[in-house]
Amino acid sequence: MASKQRAVSRLIAQAGQMLLAHGAESTLVGSITQRIGLAAGVDEVEVSLSASSLVVTTVKGEHCITTARRSPDKGLNMRVVTEVQRICIMMEKGIFDYQLAQHKLNRISPKRYNRWLVVVMIGLSCAAFSRLAGGDWAVFIMTFIASAMGMIVRQEFGHRHFNPLVNFAITAFVTTLISAQAVIYDIGSHPEIVMASSVLMLVPGFPLINSVADMLKGYVNMGIARFVFASLLTLATCLGIVGAMNLTNVLGWVQ
Template sequence: MDSKQRLVSRLIAQAGQMLLAHGAESTLVGDLMRRFGIAAGMDEVEVSLSSSSIVVTTVYQEHCITTARRCPDRGINMRVVTQVQRICIMLERGIIDYSMAKEKLNQISPERYNRWLVVFMIGLSCAAFSRLAGGNWTVFGMTFIASAVGMVVRQEIAHRHFNPLMNFAATAFVTTAISAQAVIYNLGNAPFVVMASSVLMLVPGFPLINAVADMLKGYVNMGISRFVMASLLTLATCLGIVAAMSLVGVWGWIL
């Protein structure tokens, strides 16, 4: 019985670790971890979350086991979150047992889109914002080039596992330096729109949404930590933009 409880505790911790590391909101993480434990036969499951770790306590036949895990940020990936949810549902319906659930969790891989498809779509989305802001096709093209090159820089820095704050600052610097050429050479009908639109890819929208959701649903500490991290990413972006503007001597769009 003790070995079963240990295995289930590790299963719950692994599921929570994967969810938290890949961007799931705290309410979903806590609920799924409890559902995993109850479906696997535990009497009680208690979960405590922090920004970088989880603590799980299971109670089975009046025997208590507590385990803790660190949760390094591995980037937002909803495929992983969805796969963990599916495994939980299969466990609840009796299609698999806890040992098979463990095997399925181990088989989950955070697959990502083709990097060049991401570069193209990021460039297209930022360029679309420039059109919505009143830019002509020249502005559209310059925004596409600046944001696409910036996304390549962001991917390369992330691939080398540099600090995210450094990544955002460097990406903002390169993107702004390229987009500033539209102002220097007066390209298009609204060249300042290029500078404003090309850095929109660096807005940390998902962390901000999760931060507000966590605070509204009672996970105040988690919400605050996520909000602080999103704010630091925004600050790093601003520093990169200001550094590039200082270099090229273009300040118009923020005045």
């Protein structure tokens, strides 16, 4: 019985660790871990979350086991989140036992889209914003080039596991440096729109949404931690933009 409870506790901790590391909101992490534990046969599951770790306690009869796991941020990946949810549902339906669930959990991998597809789509999305802001096709093309090149830089630094703050600052610097050429050479009807639109890919929307959701649902500490991290990413982006503007002596959309 004790060995089964230890295995279930590890299963719960690993599931929570994966959810937290890949961008799930705190309420979802707490709910899924508790449901997995109850489906696996323990009497009670308690989960305590922090910005980079979680503590799981399971109770079975009079026996209590507590385990802690670090959960460093591994980037947003909804495939991992949905796969963990699917395992939870299968356990609740009785299709998976805790051993099969552990096997399935170990096989989950954070698959990502082709990097060049991401580059093209990011470039098109930022360029579309430039058109919505009133830019012509020359502005559209310059925005596409600047944001696509910036995304390549972001991917390269991310692949080499640089600090996200450094990554965002350098990406913003390179993107603004390229987009400033539209203002310098007066490309398009409103070249300053290029500078504003090309850095929109660096807006940390998901962390900000999660931070507000966490605070509204009672996870105030988690919400504050996520809000501070999103704010730091925004600050790093601003530093990169300002640095490129000072280097090129182009104020662009600040004017």
